[in-house]
Amino acid sequence: MPVQADLTYYYDGSFDGLLCCVFESYDKREIPIDILSASAAPQLFSGRSIPTDPHKSGRVLASIPQKIGAAALNFVRHAFLTCLPQKELYILLFLRLGYRHGPQVMNMLTNEVVNKLFKAVTHLNRESHLLKGFLRFSICNGVLVGEIEPKNYVLPLLTQHFCERYPEERFLIVDKTHGMGLLYQPYQARVVPIAGLELPETDEDEQVYRGLWQLFYDTIAIRERYNPVCRMSHMPKRYWKYMTEFGRPQDGAKPKLAAFGGKLLNPAAAEAQN
Amino acid sequence: MDVFEKLKILTDAAKYDVACTSSGVDKKASAGGIGNAAACGICHSFSADGRCISLLKVLMTNVCAYDCKYCVNRRSHDTPRAAFSPRELAELTINFYRRNYIEGLFLSSGVLKNPDYTCEQMIEALRILREDYRFSGYIHAKAIPGADSTLLTRLGMLADRLSVNIELPSQNSLRLLAPDKTKQAIFSPMGHIQKSIQENARDIVKYRHAPKFAPAGQSTQMIIGATPDTDYQILNLAEGLYKKYRLKRVFFSAYTPVAEDSLLPAPDTKPQLWREHRLYQADWLLRYYDFSAGELLDQQHQNFNPYLDPKCTWALNNLHFFPVDVNRAAYRDLLRVPGIGVLSAKRIIAARRTCSLRFEGLKNLGVVLKRARYFITCGGKAADGFKISENTMLHSLLSEKTLEQYRCDFSQQQLSLFDQTPPINPHPGRVYEDACASGPNLLL
Numbered sequence: 001m002p003v004q005a006d007l008t009y010y011y012d013g014s015f016d017g018l019l020c021c022v023f024e025s026y027d028k029r030e031i032p033i034d035i036l037s038a039s040a041a042p043q044l045f046s047g048r049s050i051p052t053d054p055h056k057s058g059r060v061l062a063s064i065p066q067k068i069g070a071a072a073l074n075f076v077r078h079a080f081l082t083c084l085p086q087k088e089l090y091i092l093l094f095l096r097l098g099y100r101h102g103p104q105v106m107n108m109l110t111n112e113v114v115n116k117l118f119k120a121v122t123h124l125n126r127e128s129h130l131l132k133g134f135l136r137f138s139i140c141n142g143v144l145v146g147e148i149e150p151k152n153y154v155l156p157l158l159t160q161h162f163c164e165r166y167p168e169e170r171f172l173i174v175d176k177t178h179g180m181g182l183l184y185q186p187y188q189a190r191v192v193p194i195a196g197l198e199l200p201e202t203d204e205d206e207q208v209y210r211g212l213w214q215l216f217y218d219t220i221a222i223r224e225r226y227n228p229v230c231r232m233s234h235m236p237k238r239y240w241k242y243m244t245e246f247g248r249p250q251d252g253a254k255p256k257l258a259a260f261g262g263k264l265l266n267p268a269a270a271e272a273q274n
Numbered sequence: 275m276d277v278f279e280k281l282k283i284l285t286d287a288a289k290y291d292v293a294c295t296s297s298g299v300d301k302k303a304s305a306g307g308i309g310n311a312a313a314c315g316i317c318h319s320f321s322a323d324g325r326c327i328s329l330l331k332v333l334m335t336n337v338c339a340y341d342c343k344y345c346v347n348r349r350s351h352d353t354p355r356a357a358f359s360p361r362e363l364a365e366l367t368i369n370f371y372r373r374n375y376i377e378g379l380f381l382s383s384g385v386l387k388n389p390d391y392t393c394e395q396m397i398e399a400l401r402i403l404r405e406d407y408r409f410s411g412y413i414h415a416k417a418i419p420g421a422d423s424t425l426l427t428r429l430g431m432l433a434d435r436l437s438v439n440i441e442l443p444s445q446n447s448l449r450l451l452a453p454d455k456t457k458q459a460i461f462s463p464m465g466h467i468q469k470s471i472q473e474n475a476r477d478i479v480k481y482r483h484a485p486k487f488a489p490a491g492q493s494t495q496m497i498i499g500a501t502p503d504t505d506y507q508i509l510n511l512a513e514g515l516y517k518k519y520r521l522k523r524v525f526f527s528a529y530t531p532v533a534e535d536s537l538l539p540a541p542d543t544k545p546q547l548w549r550e551h552r553l554y555q556a557d558w559l560l561r562y563y564d565f566s567a568g569e570l571l572d573q574q575h576q577n578f579n580p581y582l583d584p585k586c587t588w589a590l591n592n593l594h595f596f597p598v599d600v601n602r603a604a605y606r607d608l609l610r611v612p613g614i615g616v617l618s619a620k621r622i623i624a625a626r627r628t629c630s631l632r633f634e635g636l637k638n639l640g641v642v643l644k645r646a647r648y649f650i651t652c653g654g655k656a657a658d659g660f661k662i663s664e665n666t667m668l669h670s671l672l673s674e675k676t677l678e679q680y681r682c683d684f685s686q687q688q689l690s691l692f693d694q695t696p697p698i699n700p701h702p703g704r705v706y707e708d709a710c711a712s713g714p715n716l717l718l
């Protein structure tokens with residue numbers, strides 16, 4: 001079916017809204033040139049607003065596991081969280097392939113559409129995996145607070161991990177890119193829009209542990225193996241901004257390699273301790 | 275001494291231990307507790323040397339009654355000494371953990387007073403974490419050679435992973451450099467741990483809630499380059515350990531000079547990072563690619579090629595095995611092709627069910643065609659548009675950097691890799707590929 005060059009769909013930015021676009025595409029036997037979120041893009045181009053109708057989206061939602069398989073539905077839900085440009089259109093094209101070929105579509109990795117989406121989802125998974133490690137909390141008034149600036153919308157993928165990690169804590173993870181926050185208190189989690197965040201002054205305890213962590217970070221590196229390129233490839237610089245080991249407000253000092261041998265105190269004093 | 279000073283001394287003393295992985299076990303916090311673990315492991319940071327930081331890696335104490343020559347903590351070394359109290363260490367771990375700095379604790383120790391006393395101190399720290407804080411995060415504990423086996427059993431009930439470091443790859447080296455340790459003192463705890471893991475596996479089948487003994491298994495570490503042991507010896511030992519003791523990992527650590535001793539490399543010797551890298555690549559081939567040590571090295575070729583990774587070396591020595599046809603070959607055979615890795619081999623298997631694969635499509639599957647094209651066919655046809663000669667092949671198997679290095683080393687000679695083994699370590703310390711212990715990224 002030819003793509004209609006003069007047709008753009010506008011939807012409300014929700015997953016259900018996108019499923020209604022899929023419904024529309026089949027109903028009208030047409031493929032739009034693009035699908036845009038009405039809130040994100042001003043309606044410059046002539047196009048059609050697709051209202052979100054739970055009846056229609058429900059039908060599409062039910063048909064995906066039936067016709068293409070549960071794995072495909074899971075995959076599409078993930079694809080929707082990625083930062084792939086035109087992800088909506090790619091999801092539509094993927095689903096159209098899926099309705100035609102069935103569950104096999106998940107193996108059609110040499111197909112351009114399938115491949116594009118797979119790469120985007122891999123990127124999403126990688127970013128959320130990295131952030132499980134790179135995210136840092138500060139403890140303010142007994143609440144763990146952390147900020148991230150991910151490219152993909154990873155919050156839904158972080159929820160389970162952090163809830164299972166800190167079931168008895170209260171925590172807040174703020175996604176500054178998407179203006180959303182993950183809020184948890186025993187035993188419920190919510191994702192809510194958050195515009196800005198003013199953190200209260202950190203207390204002494206917090207300062208001490210930050211200092212200890214920075215000291216550990218500097219000391220654990222082996223000088224003779226210094227390899228900044230390798231570090232950068234595993235931990236791209238864009239993550240450093242919110243990481244405690246790099247944030248040193250007091251003197252603005254960069255993380256340094258520890259001096260050789262750790263001659264911190266005189267050996268006599270150390271002997272006395274033991 | 276305040277906790278800052280202790281942390282500095284006890285981190286500095288622990289940093290040469292390479293293992294920092296938090297992998298091998300999946301769990302979530304128990305009711306009222308804190309901490310989970312992911313089987314794939316999570317890196318929380320990377321230090322300036324490019325190594326993954328996953329665990330708070332420290333010693334209980336760096337005071338040591340032994341005098342292993344290669345070790346910074348040896349009795350005769352004039353260095354500041356410190357010791358954590360078990361509670362202090364547990365508190366530090368929890369506070370790092372709550373802020374998501376770490377996945378857990380990697381605890382090792384010098385031998386304070388005697389092996390049993392040291393082990394008891396470690397057990398107490400882990401007990402506080404597990405019982406008082408109800409901590410379910412990852413704990414890797416080092417077994418202290420010579421400690422009583424009942425203590426080792428208790429340690430194993432508290433830790434996720436245990437390790438006993440072999441340190442030196444042969445008995446001879448051990449006798450020379452670690453006079454207080456015997457082969458027996460290393461292998462008997464290793465055997466005990468393996469037996470306990472097996473028995474525990476049976477108990478768990480019988481009683482679902484039987485407490486778990488070291489659920490993430492055991493690992494070990496060897497120092498590379500402090501002794502004349504060859505790659506062949508080291509790799510064979512590693513293979514033997516995987517088979518006999520069912521180890522989860524064998525780690526290699528390029529020796530960094532920490533002492534002046536006539537038996538050791540001179541203090542200005544650079545760590546043999548490239549060699550460590552090659553060993554990790556070979557180790558990867560043993561664990562995931564179904565290679566055996568004997569296929570990679572033999573009596574005549576005891577050391578790895580500094581210019582070419584072990585898989586390419588094998589491929590060039592076994593050209594009769596190729597070409598492999600991507601549309602028909604078994605998974606195991608695909609894995610042997612330079613430029614095809616575990617992931618791309620799996621994708622090939624999945625994708626070829628939907629259509630017949632062509633060269634253009636392989637790139638989308640993650641195949642590195644630059645290398646792979648010499649060794650594969652698609653539906654019986656070879657890639658066209660290039661001629662196979664030793665020279666072009668070499669070009670595509672070596673990175674630019676390595677190739678340049680190779681040219682300066684062998685400017686007088688003909689550029690050929692097939693009939694000579696270059697001298698080992700022509701430029702000690704010059705890294706041929708980016709050597710990262712956390713993943714041999716060059717190897718595909």
Ligand code: SF4
Nearest residue numbers: 338340342345348384
């Ligand atoms: S027993 Fe361990 S800590 Fe003590 S000197 Fe030997 S290797 Fe070092």
